[in-house]
Amino acid sequence: MSSVLRIIWNKKINGSSIFWHELILRSIGELALISPRQGFNTLEDRFASEMEANDYFIDIVVETYIITAIHSERKSLRGRLKAKVSNARELWLIKRNERRQNELYLGRLPFHDELRRSCEEFYATLRNVWGFSPLKLFYMK
Numbered sequence: 001m002s003s004v005l006r007i008i009w010n011k012k013i014n015g016s017s018i019f020w021h022e023l024i025l026r027s028i029g030e031l032a033l034i035s036p037r038q039g040f041n042t043l044e045d046r047f048a049s050e051m052e053a054n055d056y057f058i059d060i061v062v063e064t065y066i067i068t069a070i071h072s073e074r075k076s077l078r079g080r081l082k083a084k085v086s087n088a089r090e091l092w093l094i095k096r097n098e099r100r101q102n103e104l105y106l107g108r109l110p111f112h113d114e115l116r117r118s119c120e121e122f123y124a125t126l127r128n129v130w131g132f133s134p135l136k137l138f139y140m141k
Contacts, residue, residue, distance in 0.1 A: 027060050054111050058118045062089075065119070069126075069134040081130060088129040092122045 031046060047053035070081050096118055109117065127133050 023061055023064055024057050027057060051108065054114055057111075058115055061115065061119060062092075062122050065122075066126075072134075084129050085126075088122070088126045091129065092118075092125040095121060095125065 047056065066085055070078050070085075073081060099121075108114070123134070
């Protein structure tokens with residue numbers, strides 16, 4: 001959790017920084033509202049590891065992207081796209097986990113790099129599954 005908070009504080013999110021920054025900041029606020037009297041320690045204790053916290057926020061960004069991309073398409077196409085999302089997500093998770101396993105000797109990437117890389121991988125997977133390029137909210141630098 002500390003790596004997520006650090007990049008928010010330092011404004012070091014690469015890519016669609018305004019979109020990602022605001023989304024992650026709002027998600028942190030929602031977590032804090034669950035038990036406001038206990039504050040930061042509750043946020044730290046919510047996740048078993050730093051990687052679990054990172055994956056939680058990456059999943060929030062990806063989920064929001066999916067919803068936005070589907071709703072930007074025609075109504076007649078939305079149902080077919082939704083049906084293919086779970087397949088794309090499954091393929092993406094397999095690829096991400098394989099990449100992490102292959103790069104284990106390098107150590108963990110900083111959160112902002114893992115966020116950018118995971119989002120780029122998801123976008124590419126979704127593009128392959130859908131057969132066209134969805135909404136470009138994942139701006140890649």
